[in-house]
Amino acid sequence: MVQSSYDVKTIVLRKNINESEAMRIVEEKKTSPFKSLLSRPKKEDVHVHSLKLYYECILMVSGKYVADYFRKATHSISVDSNVSEVLLGDGLFPVRSKSSITKAFVGKRGKNKIDFKLDEHVFVEEEDELTFDHHGRDIKFPFKINSKTVENYPKQLLDKNESNVKKPEMTYDAAIDKLKTQLKKPMETDVKNLNEEFTLREISEIYIPIFEARLIGPKKKVGIIRIDSVRKKIL
Structure with missing residues (x-):
């Protein structure tokens, strides 16, 4: 050996x-x-x-072990029911479509949701x-x-x-x-730009x-x- x-x-x-x-x-x-x-x-x-x-x-x-990397993520925010889209930087983000079941539960006055697709920078230390x-x-x-x-x-x-x-x-x-x-x-x-060290x-x-x-x-x-x-x- x-x-x-x-x-x-x-x-x-x-x-x-x-x-x-x-x-x-x-x-x-x-x-x-x-x-x-x-x-x-x-x-x-x-x-x-x-x-x-x-x-x-x-x-x-x-x-x-330490590492950092980027991963895809979706974060949501709530906006008023009369908001149809949000302008953020150079991007225009529409509200999420509501299903018929959701509409039945929350009605016309229910909050709208907007989804932002982002990259998160993640740090790991073990x-x-x-x-x-x-x-x-x-x-x-x-x-x-x-x-x-x-x-x-x-x-x-x-x-x-x-x-x-x-x-x-x-x-x-x-x-x-x-x-x-x-x-x-x-x-x-779905990970990119991985840097890791042991x-x-x-x-x-x-x-x-x-x-x-x-x-x-x-x-x-x-x-x-x-x-x-x-x-x-x-x-």
Whole structure:
């Protein structure tokens, strides 16, 4: 996977449980992957083959989209019932024809309407951020990022655990394209003189420490338990 060159911020969240605490959770829940509607194995029938700490990347991109363009529009004004047309600049605008139903409801004294076909100059400004798990699926970011929740030396920590780091499978370009699509709302069909600009604010790789236990159950079936060590939560 080839990534385009971007200035990427690297963040590693701190664990809130250690390996022994993770193992206690696994021992407590190790039969869960093997249970069925009618049965659940005994704890002694399930063996914890391994417990490893992985650092899984959540990719976050943020940016801003601005645009201006002209679009066709019709604006109407009301005039007195005895007005037949309006002179505006070099244009002469007649009143709108009334249907028989309208005449029946409002009578001869009802206000007349005049339609002006104009070009509107429209300005759009949108900002947002998107987050993706390491497989590239859209997710809502559930963590807090501040000085208390992040590691002080993230790159050194990831280098030290390089074999257990799960980098994003989605490219930066693909993530940015999704953000652009999110920010650029569908426009009217009759648009002209479009000027638009997308500004990338930030790309962040946020690594979540995940304990992953490999379990061997009855008939040598394999099960997995994954624990989010930041939120102390089984995934």
